[in-house]
Amino acid sequence: MTKGYVHSIETCGTVDGPGLRYVIFLQGCPMRCQYCHNPDTWEPGKGQQMTVEEVLEKFYHNTAFYKTGGVTVTGGEPMLQIDFLIELFEKLHKDGFHTCIDTSGIVFQPNNEKLMEKINRLMDVTDLVMLDIKHIDNEKHKDLTAQSNEPILAFAKYLDQKGIPVWIRHVIVPGITLFKEYLERLGEFMATLSNVKALDVLPYHSMGKVKYENLGLDYPLPDTREATKEEAVAAKNIILSAYRKQKNLKR
Numbered sequence: 001m002t003k004g005y006v007h008s009i010e011t012c013g014t015v016d017g018p019g020l021r022y023v024i025f026l027q028g029c030p031m032r033c034q035y036c037h038n039p040d041t042w043e044p045g046k047g048q049q050m051t052v053e054e055v056l057e058k059f060y061h062n063t064a065f066y067k068t069g070g071v072t073v074t075g076g077e078p079m080l081q082i083d084f085l086i087e088l089f090e091k092l093h094k095d096g097f098h099t100c101i102d103t104s105g106i107v108f109q110p111n112n113e114k115l116m117e118k119i120n121r122l123m124d125v126t127d128l129v130m131l132d133i134k135h136i137d138n139e140k141h142k143d144l145t146a147q148s149n150e151p152i153l154a155f156a157k158y159l160d161q162k163g164i165p166v167w168i169r170h171v172i173v174p175g176i177t178l179f180k181e182y183l184e185r186l187g188e189f190m191a192t193l194s195n196v197k198a199l200d201v202l203p204y205h206s207m208g209k210v211k212y213e214n215l216g217l218d219y220p221l222p223d224t225r226e227a228t229k230e231e232a233v234a235a236k237n238i239i240l241s242a243y244r245k246q247k248n249l250k251r
Helices: 057-061 076-094 115-124 136-146 150-164 180-190 210-216 229-249
Strands: 003-013 023-025 048-051 070-074 098-103 128-132 166-172 196-203
Touching: 003 057, 003 076, 048 098, 057 128, 076 098, 115 128, 128 150, 136 166, 150 166, 166 180, 166 229, 180 229, 196 229
Parallel strands: 023 070, 070 098, 098 128, 128 166, 166 196
Antiparallel strands: 003 023, 003 048
8 A cells, every 4th residue: 555745635626627626735846946836845755644545535525526526636746656646546537536637747757668657557547637837948947947848748748649638737927938939839839739628827926935934945036026817818818829820730
């Protein structure tokens, strides 16, 4: 029986997949996104060690609430704990519940045979992937997250080949991601995929700043203003316009 390191559980999630969601936040993340509002989830091996049965106890006591929703696992980076995730989703899938992973895809390693066996097994019991694409430009992505975006884009193409439905998530940050060129490039990349079912464009906010202070960390974006909802709507329109244009070129 595998145990996972759990940061927290939210029983009434409304923005982490379709319907009402039981949202499990797992501990550990290799990314260091400058706008991250959960720096307390970064360090692996922290949080509470729990079995699948312990994690799902409240869920199974209230399954009537989740008939049109299901379970979403996020983090941190949930795929760092892939063995626990497989056990969790195999149980949920067997019982007929909708499963969703909110991931950056950063752990994807197509040349790692052992890992790919696990990822394939996980995808067999995954109904939806919410894929966070932080920045479409690789060098800018490294500046923003301390990681390359190559594994993430490769994971997106893998999910397309597997036919796994995907929701793309993208945070617009003034001066970093909020540029027409990058938004259009994201739309053009999305057009290479056939499995994108939704696009969430989220405005950057600084509500996580207090967590950095509590952890004794410097906040990475002290002088960056928050993005507005109007800017998020405009950015989404730019992405979708580029997406449709690229799709039309392929016809």
